Amino acid sequence: MATEISRPTSRRAPRQQIGLIEWLRKNLFSTWYNVIITVVLLYVIVQTVTSFVSWMVTAPGWSAAFTNIKLLLTWTYPVDQLWRPQAAMALVMVLLGLSSGLWGGIVRMVALGAAAISVALGFVAFTFPDLPGQTSLPGWLFMFICAVLLVGGDQLARLVGNKVRWPLIIAWLLAYPAVILILRGGIGLPVVETKLWGGLILTLILAVSGIVLSFPLGVLLALGRRSSLPVIRTFCVLYIELIRGVPLVTVLFMGALLLPLFLPGGESIDALVRAVIAVTLFSAAYLAENVRGGLQSIPKGQVEAARALGLNVVQTTLLITLPQALRAVVPVLVGQFISLFKDTSLVVIIGLVDLLGAAQNIVGQPEWLGTPGGVWRETFLVIAAIYWVFSFTMSRISKRIEDQIARSRH
Amino acid sequence: MAAGSPPLPSGKVTIPFYRDTRIIAIIVQIVFAIAVAALLWYLYSNMMNGLRQANLLPTFAFLSVPASFPIAESVIPYDPSMTYGRAFLVGILNTVRVAVIGIILATILGLILGIARLSDNWLLRNVALVYVEIVRNVPLLLQLIFWFSLTRLFPRIQESIDVGGLLYLHNRGVTLAWPQAASDFGAWMVWVYGGIVCGVVYYVIRRIQFARRDRPGVAMPQAFLIALGVAVIGFFTTYFVYGAWPVSLSIPELQRFNFVGGVTVTNSFAALLVGLVIYTAVFIGEIVRSGILAVSKGQREAARALGLTPGQTMRLVILPQALRVIIPPLTSQYLNLTKNSSLAVAIAYPDLFYVASTINNQTGQAVPVILMLMASYLSVSLLTSLFMNWYNRRIQLVER
Secondary structure, eight states, rough: OOOOOOOOOOOOOOOOOHHHHHHHHHHTSSSHHHHHHHHHHHHHHHHHHHHHHHHHHSTTTTTHHHHHHHHHHHHEEEEEEHHHHHHHHHHHHHHHHHHHHHHHHHHHHHHHHHHHHHHHHHHHHGGOOOOOTSSSSOHHHHHHHHHHHHHHHHHHHHGGGGHHHHHHHHHHHHHHHHHHHHHHOSSSSSSGGGGGOOOOHHHHHHHHHHHHHHHHHHHHHHHTTTOOOHHHHHHHHHHHHHHHOHHHHHHHHHHHHHHHSTTTTGGGSSOOOHHHHHHHHHHHHHHHHHHHHHTTTHHHHHHHHHTTOOOOHHHHHIIIIHHHHHHTTHHHHHHHHHHHHHHHGGGGGOOOOOOHHHHHHHTOOOOGGGGGTSSSSHHHHHHHHHHHHHHHHHHHHHHHHHHHHHHOOO | TTTTOOOOOOOSOOOOGOOOOHHHHHHHHHHHHHHHHHHHHHHHHHHHHHHHHOOOOOOGGGSSSSSSOOOOOSOOOOOOBBBBHEEEEHHHHHHHHHHHHHHHHHHHHHHHHHHHOOOHHHHHHHHHHHHHHHHTTSSSSHHHHHHHHHTSOOOOGGGOOTTTTEEEEEEEEEOOEEEEEEEEEHHHHHHHHHHHHHHHHEEEEEEEHHHHHHHOOOOOHHHHHHHHHHHHHHHHHHHHOOOOOSSSEEEEEEEEEEEESSEEEEEHHHHHHHHHHHHHHHHHHHHHHHHHHHHHHHHHHEEEEEOOOOIIIIIIIHHHHHHHHHHHHHHHHHHHHHHHHHGGGGGGGOOHHHHHHHHHHOOOOOOHHHHHHHHHHHHHHHHHHHHHHHHHHHSSOOOO
């Protein structure tokens, strides 16, 4: 007797994705006021985009930025020495690539960001003209090489593994002085005076110096502000609040005017050094507050446990609280770096020529006087795009790091 | 073996002073204080030496000397025959003017932006996102210079760009319609004072009632509405009896060479205000957005379950709680806007920093000028944070 088992007819799960019409109704036309908002916005967007695109196509002044790209990037740095900024940048890229392969995680994200910026700028650089007497690689080729160096370093470090750890740490510690040495020259290389530096290089140098040099000072101030010793705490609070209460312009102004007065024979202090000192002193106060935030986020039990294990105050700080605090504030520090990167444009006010200053100079060149309306719109758009690519990429990195830290807590 | 080991301490253990943390702490602080004082003294004496050689010893005497430089715009009367002190005051007031107007406008735009970022309309949400991402990744100084350059493309005053007859753009600045008080404005204010008195009386009575019944209650909004209502009703009845308004809109009219009526601001001021508002609103928008998101979903659901309407939920449950998260970062954005207004120097708006650097160029008195500059910015920052902290304390959660 054959038994017949009726198989239950299974129904498919209800469709998850919704059709186009459904999506439009839900996201654009759900209520009467949403209908109005959508229609008005569509009209405004279409108007803006079409007029912007037609302006971009017909604008006469694009050549101002692109024929002067060398000024924008390096200002008056000697043409026959241009390989030096490239070498300095390649050095950093290799180190970043190696670190990415070795440590992974957060560092890899930073490296990925740098690679993305390189590739993006590489495509932009296709339009760069070659300069007479140029000893460096063409811009586009160099930017792509940077990306290759990053990925190559990453792969290499993964193969070699932990053996590169200590050499790499030492190389990073030496990287900042090495970059300055390559750019400025001295030992064997012809000296390039800092008054010739400018453009994007100067912007990057100021921003990186601001973070790197202010780091020790900022951490000390943060620790000092949480110290139990009243004299030290008061000093740190006063310093931090004083600096945070005034605009960066005033600090730069002070650096330019008062530093030469403060030091004997200070008239000879280089303008760039003055700006770097001012930016460092300014940035340290903000960095201190960020690090303090990290220190406050460490549960008290960590300190108590460390003390119970017999570590003294210095050991507890260096081995237990500070590493955890710094890890927690990495995204905030990236944020601070972004704002410093943007804020360094203020050095224009004290007479240095950074990316923005170079653009202003180009706009004022006599050969563009004949262009109706001037070339400032095109030129400023180009440098806005450069600033934007950097800041936007870094803010994405910061977001990713933040997400990763949040995930690792659970 | 035992002979080699030190004898066990008997009785009270005395710690040598160099291992006593209390004494070390005092020594460290004294050394630190001496080091800081020595450094400051070193810098100070260098400075005084240098200045003595340059015959520029710091003095505030220049403050009463005629400034002899013109300032393009001023809130108070000013001309070059007035003193440097007066010029400095003009700079402070110009900074305060752009900061106050900027803070108000940036808050409104930021609020709109923050709510737009949370809209259920996909298009609105993403337009707001694009705006935020473009504006916050480009330096403010570049944006200011961009707006300033833009205002210089405006046509001559005779060919002003007309926006609805109320706003005119031209190469000398922006002229806009502005309310103007009538000559009998003071008499109309009676209604406002009356309204305020009614509101206060109502508030006090309700408070006494709440206290008697020993129950909490809200009286402020109603008192405010009563005050407003009395004033508005009073104004309308007077208007019907009397037939004229106390305030008229002064509409600019183009004469041969200039505008008559309305208010004209320079293009530096217009560019600075637009730049600061557009830039700061982005950060305020993000603060508002995260503040609203920080209120847990359960709060909204509970309020709805208790039968509150969506409007009531927003007004009575979500916003008061979001405000607690919003106020502290909002304060620092207000301070940022005030400090960022110093970038005005790049677009020739005579703010505090611009005036101070002009004074420095003319007198060479770098030290007093910098001291005054920093003291002014610090006091503006301090006043703003005092006010915001007071407000913050008022709205903080009172816990048992």
